Amino acid sequence: MNKRIYLCLAHMSGNEQKYIQEAFDTNWVVPLGPNVNGFEDDLKHFVGQDKQVVALSAGTAAIHLALIASGVQAGDEVICQSFTFCASSNPVTYLGATPVFVDSESESWNMNPALLEKAIIDRKYKTGKYPKAIIPVALYGMPYRIEEIMTIANKYNIPVIEDAAEGMGSKWKNQVLGTFGKFGVLSFNGNKMITTSGGGALICEDEASKQKIMWFATQAREAYPYYQHEAIGFNYRLSNICAGIGRGQMTVLEDHLNHHKHIAALYREAFKHIDGITFHDAPNSDYDSNYWLNTITLDENLHVQGEEKAYAEAIQGAVGGAAGVVHGGGSVHTDCEPNRNVEAMRLYLDAAGIESRPLWKPMHKQPVYAKSPAYVDGTAEAIFHKGLCLPSGPMVTDEDVAYIIANIKAAISK
Helix, strand or coil, X not given: CCCCECCCCCCCCCCHHHHHHHHHHCCCCECECHHHHHHXXXXXXXXXXXXXXXXXXXXXXXXXXXXXXXXXXXXXEEEEECCCCHHHCHHHHHCCCEXXXXXXCCCCCCECHHHHHHHHHHHHHHHCCCCCEEECECHHHCCCCHHHHHHHHHHCCCCEEEECCCCCCCEECCEECCCCCCEEXXXXXXXXXXXXXXXXXXXXXXXXXXXXXXXXXXXXXXXXXXXXXXXXXXXXXXXXXXXXXHHHHHCCHHHHHHHXXXXXXXXXXXXXXXXXXXXXXXXXXCEECCCCCEXXXXXXXXXXXXXXXXXXXXXXXCCCHHHCCCCCCCCCCCCCCCCHHHHHHHHHXXXXXXXXXXXXXXXXXXXXXXXXXXXXXXXXXXXXXXXXXXXXXXXXXXXXXXXXXXXXXXXXXX
16 A cells, blocks of 8 residues: 555635635635635534524634633633543633643543632632633543533533634534633644634624624734723634635535544544453443544454564654654653553554554643643553554545455454
């Protein structure tokens, strides 16, 4: 096989060029315009539930603005899911607030409701006030236990900001993620379910909430005939060009969702028959995952070819580092890393032209968050040690999946 199979790459619909050309022809090459309005309308129709949507420059920007609109300020605390990417917690620190990390439960791999309530009660006891927001995450597209989370959040009057960046189109009991809490976050990064090359959106409760977010996202200008600013604003709106890409992508969103689920079904069936490897599947019918990334776990006693060479030398770049600039780590090990057989499998697949990737390293084990409070029971760490992401995007074919499975089998054959 000559081509390389990537984890998750965007796939164009063929309709994007029409909207982009219209933007150039009408000179709408700015962070507003017909494509932005049209994209927001498309998203509003997709998420339903009488919600409003604001198109923004990134999912991270959406979290940042949701925190501001929820009243988070310096000195406050925000409860974050530990098992996820840093984009959920980094905006908390932008505001001078402190993320409080909560571990996952073992079925969905998402925020553990019991530990969530424990953290809320303990933070009130230790600081004299409740956390200002809760950010659950749809890890790899899998829904979180949103009904339990909302019950707890409402009990203590804490707003929920749903990070559905990886979970666009995923549903809990047939309701789209991002529509349960005060705000919902979507991402259109180049590896997401649909892309605007880079971008995101914030799902809002109503028109007033949307207008407040749009005001913050456009430098918080006051209504005067000159520039008057009475609050700090941000340049976070999505461009009309990128929104044109998004409008084209919306025409294939359902196709992408169906394709990801189809790939998941192929993996699910194949891994039923491979001892020592478990496919991470939806726990029951309440969970309707988009299977943005399909993941597996390897039994710690499973032997993988090349295991003795895993972590033999320090990595100079980073897995997935093509998306940005990375620092050379300089050391071979950290105090929390995937098991040797997981790293050996990654290297084996890489040599076969197959991109795979470790799971997100829990935030409470990241050096940058070493001083942040954490309410953990070891679940996320245990899954991180043995988990691996497999190619899942719209460019992955049935033949690709067969090739991936064949190489995984070869890697564990004696």
